[in-house]
Amino acid sequence: MLVFDLDDTLYLERDFAFSGYVSVGDWVQEQYGLTGFEPQCRKLFEDGERRQVFNRASEAIGLEPSQDLILRLVDVYRNHPPSIHLCDDVQRFFAQRVGPFGLITDGPEQMQRNKISALGLEAYLAHICPTGAWPTGYGKPHPRSYEMMEDAAASGQMMVYVADNPAKDFVTPKARGWRTVQINRPGRVHAPEAPDDLHMADCVINSFDDLDDVLAG
Incomplete structure (x- = not known):
């Protein structure tokens, strides 16, 4: 078999990551009125970053990457309907x-x-x-x-x-x-x-x- x-x-797998970044970026904009999260994530991924993508992308757009925030972003990412x-x-x-x-x-x-x-x-x-x-x-x-x-x-x-x-x-x-x-x-x-x-x-x-x-x- x-x-x-x-x-x-x-x-x-990168296609799932990029799809997830779009969903997380939309959530960040909806919750905080901030744009640019998705392209920051994508650039970090392209540069070889895997473990601290959400932390570094949050800092780049002026969000404090608290543990609660990162856990919420991970949840949105993991459970989004992927494209x-x-x-x-x-x-x-x-x-x-x-x-x-x-x-x-x-x-x-x-x-x-x-x-x-x-x-x-x-x-x-x-x-x-x-x-x-x-x-x-x-x-x-x-x-x-x-x-x-x-x-x-x-x-x-x-x-x-x-x-x-x-x-x-x-x-x-x-x-x-x-x-x-x-x-x-x-x-x-x-x-x-x-x-x-x-x-x-x-x-x-x-x-x-x-x-x-x-x-x-």
Whole structure:
């Protein structure tokens, strides 16, 4: 069974970030009458900032980045209805194939489900596992989500995980005998280099257009 990651695998995570910045910027303007929050966030992201985007953007437009404010901004960001779309190669792939397919994705459950809904993935994926539905500690590389997919697959079926982040995506399925494929998209958020051989995918592709050839090899 083919199982996919979500962020930077089926769509670009940066698109979700930019969509969220628009929603947060609109909220800031509505609450405080201040403009410019969204472009500040976007510039910080483009400059490589990930952890202090809202703090620094708030300071840049004259808002005190109190803990309460940052928590509220994060809530707006995580729960906004995202404006995102599947990558073109992913759309071609799903248009030409019949599953069942699976999905394993980390992150707050509602945020990930909002993405899944916005991308229309329920039409393609029979088995969806947002690890954020479970207590802390069950995200990748914990084996629980992979075991769930194995239980859903037909007996003896080859298991394949297609994902982007070698820091956590491949070490567990490799150890369980899955085939692993890293998708290396331009504009990805995470570094594509694996920390060691155990974390490396079996193969690397730049497009889902190459996935059939890799799986047949």
